[in-house]
Amino acid sequence: MRLEELRSFEAVARLGHFTRAADELFLTQPSLSRQIQALESDLGTILFQRDRTGVAITTAGEALLPIARRMLADAEAARHEMDELAGLRRGRIRLGAPPTLCVSVVAEVVAVFRRAHPGIDLHITEAGSRALVDALSEGALDLALTITRPSVRDDPSVELVPLFTEELVVVSAADTALAPPEGVPSRLTITELARLPQVAFNRSYDLRVATDVAFEAAGLTPVIAVEGAEMDAVLRFVARGIGVAVVPATVLLGRPELRGSQLHDPSLTRTANLSRRTTVRSSVAVAAIESTIFDVVAGLAHESSGLGGRITPVG
Template sequence: MELRQLEYFVAVAEEANFTRAAERVHISQSGVSAQIRQLERELGAELIDRTGRAATLTAAGDAALEHARAALASADATRRAVDEVTGMVRGRLDVGMVTACTLSPFFDATAAFHRSHPGIELSLTEGNSTDLLDDVRRGSLDTALVGVAERTPPDLASLTVFSERIVAAVPPGHPLLAVPSPTLIDVCAHPIVCLPFGTGVRTVFEKACAAEALTARVTLQASAPAAVADLAARGLGVAVLSETIATDYTDTLVAIALDVGIASLLALVWRPAVSPALGRFVEHCRAAF
């Protein structure tokens, strides 16, 4: 009796269909059928009733199912226990990051994790922060680097990377630079170039405007901060950026601090239940940041 035979048996029992079970375990239908036939010969009883349209359990199969699941769970627990001791965790880790992320320490952490744990399949997906948060909550992503306003989501574990103000960035000679201590009201008197909805900077800006009953004219938006800065540098509007991002464009833009009382946060988030692979990844991120 082999573990793979038990795995195929459980798959057929749960799917009630040999074809779907074969797709689930990633082998041919004939392979699943042959292995279950061999298991039945070893046990001396039929486990699956194949006479109907659905593959149903016989009385013997029903008696065997709970024990097959327990055996598979025990084998998996044994593997995890050994992996924890040796540090050679296996599996897959799905990571998300906010669009146009250029944060070198995050890439350093990802590369260090891959070198340390080559047995883990790693995927990296871009998206806006709102979508990434939803993906983490429903489990399609294990973790994500996102931009949020004011505080990290209370239902998720998190590691805050940056907490900073937003700024208005304009080219030299812009009328805003002639205003003593310009405020959000002064900024909103001009066309705005901003990141799209679902980003932390945009959320902070929209919340700040709502708090002062202001309506901003966002005439242009781009998903990459570099594009926002470039459009503003060409005189197409006032760029709204995070303080750190704005420092990358001091050769073409002058940053004006906006004291709106709401911080823009960049944070790594994940669900509270941490797998060994995710735990290792978070450790690398803590070290890199």
């Protein structure tokens, strides 16, 4: 098996179409077809069923796909390692994180890292923690920040290093003229929260799942003003006084347009982790951004002093 054949196979499997895969790889379609045929001949099995509308991956192809992705990721890591021996002057890092961390911790990490290493390209993937762990396992990511959730399966190929715990807080517009007419107390219960108009996240968010579970456990049905928004939209809606939202405490850092209230009875917390592959040694660039992540997290305790200590670094 040659790497270019595996790369072609992965593109066809992901896109479900030979022409689109050929365009992405800057190959002619006959060249791409020859590579797939050579790979099938080498493996002695059919990887795709072809018809007029496109291609469908076979059972053998499904089995090969995660292996191919790991092999391509390992080859990419080897290339990066050689590049980085020049002193972190060039290379690429693929970092993943949930949207709730991208708008806070990851934004600061990227800013600090880019100032120190402008020659390193950063590719950011936003997704839920379960998808990020799967991507790490397949070698599609070099590193990820994830949230500890029961829905995220244990994977022996992925190590989770706890970074910090944080409270989930209720945010409202800092401008009191835009806040709900009845006001938002500095400390409120889940019952009091349920009576306020809320800007609810898309149901794909782990954060939405956590709050829905809390309401259900208390036998409450919250008042929903807007539902289905993504992180940036939720924060904008709240700042405009459309409703309140439950967000991690880190989201409040550097956002004077938002006001945070403590949630209790029950209080909700979450743990953020640094997730990395155990089967591959970290490249020089990945090790450098890991160090940056730890440094940024270490500064959270000081920055969160104005949030009542709602962010606690682990370790």
